[in-house]
Amino acid sequence: MFDKRVSIIMRTKDSSSIIDQSLKALFSQSFTHFDLIIVDSGSKDDTLEKCSKYKHTLVKIKAQEYHPGKVINYVLQKCDSNVVVFLNSDCVMLLPNTLQLLLNALESENTHAVFARQVCRPEAMSWVRRDYEVAFPMGEKPEWMHFSLPLAAIKREVWKKVPFYTQSWASEDTKWAIDIKEKGYHIQYVKEALVMHSHNYNFKQLFNRKYVEGEADAYIFDLQINIFTLIKNYTASVWNDLIFHLKDLDIFGFFKTLIFRFFCHYAYYLGHKNGIKRKKNKDKKVTYGDYQ
Secondary structure, eight states: OOOSOEEEEEEESSOTTTHHHHHHHHTTSSOOOEEEEEEESOOOSSHHHHHTTSOOEEEEOOGGGOOHHHHHHHHHHHOOOSEEEEEOTTOEEOSTTHHHHHHHHHOSTTOOEEEEEEEOOTTOOHHHHHHHHHHSOSSSOOTTOOOOTTEEEEEHHHHHHSOOOOSSSSOHHHHHHHHHHHTTOOEEEEEEEEEEOOOOOOHHHHHHHHHHHHHHHHHHSOOOOOHHHHHHHHHHHHHHHHHHHHHHTOHHHHHHHHHHHHHHHHHHHHHHHHHHHHHHHTOOOOOOOTTO
């Protein structure tokens, strides 16, 4: 059983609506040998006041300077634990031994990073629940799901050799996972470690998120995206959504999903197009994801 002391990094920004639940679940875990580091990027609500109820170290980042890859690298430099856990401020661990299960899987010498199974909040829309069920199944994970930071743990010695990338704003977890696997390191999906996490983004938030993901993927994958690929991917998504909505008896919700899916694919297409352009021109001006 894992018993070494670990560092837990929790990034926050205006998380007042959920952070009480996240912290309560964390400090109720069977594994208690951790030091919590709160990394706040300009909260204007009472997030930090709620954090003050729990023992932690606070790192403040200016909102305009927040960049996931850069911030993670910066905070990891300050950690003195070999094992570092990432826990989003809007993630609620659902079992009292969620953290222990995650860390136990990291004990193996052949395992260098682990991530938990995420399940949706009760209020999650149908299309969001479908995405999460596909990405975080009860069985084997899909090949394209490399890693996910909302609840994950890594061995810091691996990060020292392979830091998180900073060329783009999003998908830093995916890029890092691909980079370390290319060097022979192993990542494990711990489906028994459950955490509640999902978002019902509005159209603006969704557009911004998918845009920066598309831009990031231009740096990560050798993909060719054009208007025909956009239509093909959208059609495939809609077909799978229809099947899910029929099983879910949510026909009315399907028509809303049609619009959300279009925003997803169109924003991703535009972001990827911009990422290819930036990559070609060696443009270092990062598009920031202000959807949070």
